[in-house]
Amino acid sequence: MSSARTTRNRRLAVALAATLTASLALLAPAAAAPPPAASAASGAPLREVMFVGNNWDGTADVIAARGDFHRIGRVNVIPDKQERLREIHLDPVKLAFFLGVRSGPGEGHDQFVDDMYATPDGASMVVSRPSFADVVSLDLRTGRINWRFPVAGYRSDHMAVSPDGTRVAVSASTANTVHVLDISTGRQLGSFRTGDKPHENVFTSDGRLWNMSIGEVTTALDAPWLDWTKGDRKITVVDAATFETVRVIDMRSRLDAFGRDDLSDAVRPLVFIPDEKKLYFQVSFLNGFLEYDVDADRVTRLKALPGSPATDPDRTTWVNDSRHHGLSISPDGGKLCVAGTMDDYATVVDRATLKQGPLVPADKPYWATVSGDGRSCVVSESGADRVSAIDFATGERIASVPVGDHPQRVRLARVPADWTAPSAG
Numbered sequence: 001m002s003s004a005r006t007t008r009n010r011r012l013a014v015a016l017a018a019t020l021t022a023s024l025a026l027l028a029p030a031a032a033a034p035p036p037a038a039s040a041a042s043g044a045p046l047r048e049v050m051f052v053g054n055n056w057d058g059t060a061d062v063i064a065a066r067g068d069f070h071r072i073g074r075v076n077v078i079p080d081k082q083e084r085l086r087e088i089h090l091d092p093v094k095l096a097f098f099l100g101v102r103s104g105p106g107e108g109h110d111q112f113v114d115d116m117y118a119t120p121d122g123a124s125m126v127v128s129r130p131s132f133a134d135v136v137s138l139d140l141r142t143g144r145i146n147w148r149f150p151v152a153g154y155r156s157d158h159m160a161v162s163p164d165g166t167r168v169a170v171s172a173s174t175a176n177t178v179h180v181l182d183i184s185t186g187r188q189l190g191s192f193r194t195g196d197k198p199h200e201n202v203f204t205s206d207g208r209l210w211n212m213s214i215g216e217v218t219t220a221l222d223a224p225w226l227d228w229t230k231g232d233r234k235i236t237v238v239d240a241a242t243f244e245t246v247r248v249i250d251m252r253s254r255l256d257a258f259g260r261d262d263l264s265d266a267v268r269p270l271v272f273i274p275d276e277k278k279l280y281f282q283v284s285f286l287n288g289f290l291e292y293d294v295d296a297d298r299v300t301r302l303k304a305l306p307g308s309p310a311t312d313p314d315r316t317t318w319v320n321d322s323r324h325h326g327l328s329i330s331p332d333g334g335k336l337c338v339a340g341t342m343d344d345y346a347t348v349v350d351r352a353t354l355k356q357g358p359l360v361p362a363d364k365p366y367w368a369t370v371s372g373d374g375r376s377c378v379v380s381e382s383g384a385d386r387v388s389a390i391d392f393a394t395g396e397r398i399a400s401v402p403v404g405d406h407p408q409r410v411r412l413a414r415v416p417a418d419w420t421a422p423s424a425g
Contacts, residue, residue, distance in 0.1 A: 046122040046414040048372045052380065052387055053077075053127070054404025058112030060125060061403040062421070065372030065412060069389055069399045073421025076143055077113045077127045077136070084132045094133075097154035097174065101131050104218035105320050109406065115159040117168060118413035119183050125413070126183055128156040128170050135159070135170050135179075137186060140415055143422030147186035152177045158409075160201035160209070162240065169209055171198035178211050180243065190243035196231030200269055204276050209240040212267040214321075217284065222315035224262050230284075230321075233266050251283075251299075254292070258299040268325055269367075273333040273351070280329070280336060280351075284321040287343060289336070303354045308343040318342050319364070326368040328377050335392045337377030339365035346379045346388070348395040357395025362388060369410040380407040 049072060052061040058078035063071050078084070088094045102110050111130035118125055124137045124146055133154050137146040153175030160169045161183065168183045171194070178198055179191045195213030202210045215231035235249035252265040263283055270281035278300075282289050291301040305324065315321075319341065326339025329351070336349045345359040346368065364383030371378055376389040376398060387407060389399040 044122070045417040047417045047419070049413055049415050050369070050372070050378065050387075051116045051118070051125065051409075051411045051413045052403045052407050053113040053116050053409045054385075055111050055113050055130075055382075055406045055408045056106075056109040057405035058110075058129075059404045060113055060116055060127065061407075062413075062415065062419075063387065063401055063403070066375070067399075069371075069378070069387065069401045071401055071403065073419070074404070075125060075138060075140065075421060077116070077125070077129065077138060078132075079138075079143055080136075080145060080148075084134075088132075094154065097133075098131055101155055106131070107319065113409075114157055115170075115409045115411070116413075117159065117161045117165075117183070117411055118415060120165040120414075122414045122416050122419075124184075126159075126168055128159050130155050130157060130173075132156075133172075135168070135181065135186070137183075139422075140419060141422065149179070149181055149186045149188070151175070151179055152191075157198065158200050160203050162203050163205065167240075169201045169203070169211075171201060171211065173197050173199070176213070178209075180209070180240075192236065192238050192243045192245065194236045195234040197233075198236075200267070202270065202272070203240060204272065206276070207240050208246065209238050209243075210270075211236045211238075212270065212281075214266040214268060214284065217266070217321040220316045222285070222318075222321065224264075224285075227264055230264070230266060235267060249297070254297070254299045255290075258290075258302070260299075260302065264321070266321065268322065269327040271327050271329040271336070273329065274331070275333075280327060282324050282327055282338075285315060285318070285323050287323045287340065289324070289327060289338065301354065303349060303356075305338060305340060305347065305349075305356060306343070306359065308340075308345070310344070311342050326365055326379060328368040328370050330377075330392045331370065331374040337368045337370075337379070337390060337392070339368045339379050341365055344383075346377070346390055348377065348390060348392055360388070360390055360395070360397050366408045367410050369412065372412060378410055380410050382406045382408060 048065045060075045062073045088098045114128045116127040126137045135149045151172035153172045155173045157171040157173045169180045180189045194211045196215045199214040200212045215233040221229045237247040266284040268282040272279045287307045288304040325341045328337045346362045348357040363381045365379040366382040367380045369378045
């Protein structure tokens with residue numbers, strides 16, 4: 001048995017023991033939650049910020065969207081933690097999946113915040129919480145829960161917000177389903193089926209919603225010849241109004257036609273160029289990314305990026321089958337920013353020439369987002385508990401700010417101009 005699998009087994013044993021020890025205390029009744037407070041007044045002035053999801057400690061930091069990216073405040077996204085844990089401990093199936101998330105994708109930790117967006121009025125933060133298999137809306141003034149939507153199955157994952165900001169799509173990864181919700185009320189507007197383990201979601205300007213399924217990423221069957229064991233992975237494109245499937249893209253055949261049958265077809269983060277005629281995407285185990293022509297329906301280019309000599313060649317040690325996980329594009333479409341997750345760097349790549357800039361040292365960078373002014377790429381350094389901004393023009397780091405435990409998703413948002421964080425109580 002590999003050392004990585006031995007470590008995972010030990011973590012699971014410790015998690016089971018700790019859970020059983022704590023169960024009796026968690027079954028005690030808790031005080032009723034107070035009713036949700038009213039949202040911010042309509043039409044109130046807003047300021048642009050960034051939300052940073054600290055997955056392992058269940059918080060979201062609010063930071064400036066440009067300049068020095070200083071931290072403005074912090075929101076507790078699990079105010080109902082004890083209530084949720086009681087429910088889980090009373091249901092053996094839910095408990096098994098809860099521990100599975102902890103020992104698998106959580107790397108020995110609970111996953112309390114995967115993705116988050118603001119409502120159009122800036123009054124609330126909508127958050128997907130993988131370990132609790134739900135999506136919640138939090139009042140940004142009080143920190144109280146406005147609504148909660150339990151997803152199908154036992155884990156929630158990546159989200160996307162519609163261009164008008166009124167709808168949010170969330171992947172229910174164990175149910176092979178994407179739910180689309182009214183962002184203000186939490187009411188489900190529709191849903192659709194996907195491939196195995198839906199992951200990233202992207203709305204496009206032509207009224208469509210793209211979902212990328214990544215298959216099973218927690219097994220040790222990571223050798224290229226075992227890629228077929230990872231499940232049914234595909235891109236599902238639906239009409240964002242009717243949720244009817246309009247296109248299915250099997251990247252396996254496209255990669256084979258490109259001459260790279262050795263690559264995984266598990267599409268991870270992707271970005272479109274401004275006219276949405278091409279997209280760039282990362283796949284499991286690849287240090288680099290690929291270019292796909294949407295109309296021609298074919299892979300057209302591959303950019304291989306340097307691997308670090310310190311990166312363990314044993315694929316089973318890579319986080320959830322990632323090698324590089326995080327991709328953003330400058331507003332003019334000229335530069336790509338890549339998070340080289342397992343190789344501990346981020347870099348800016350010229351889209352026309354595919355020439356890379358400096359390799360900026362970063363500790364397990366896990367996501368990449370464009371700053372509010374469009375001048376920088378902001379990456380989450382999950383291994384260092386900070387986010388860093390990299391200038392698109394120079395490729396150099398221009399700012400870093402400490403955040404909470406294991407930052408992952410970073411999203412642009414708007415909050416009331418006079419916003420301050422809710423009190424810890």
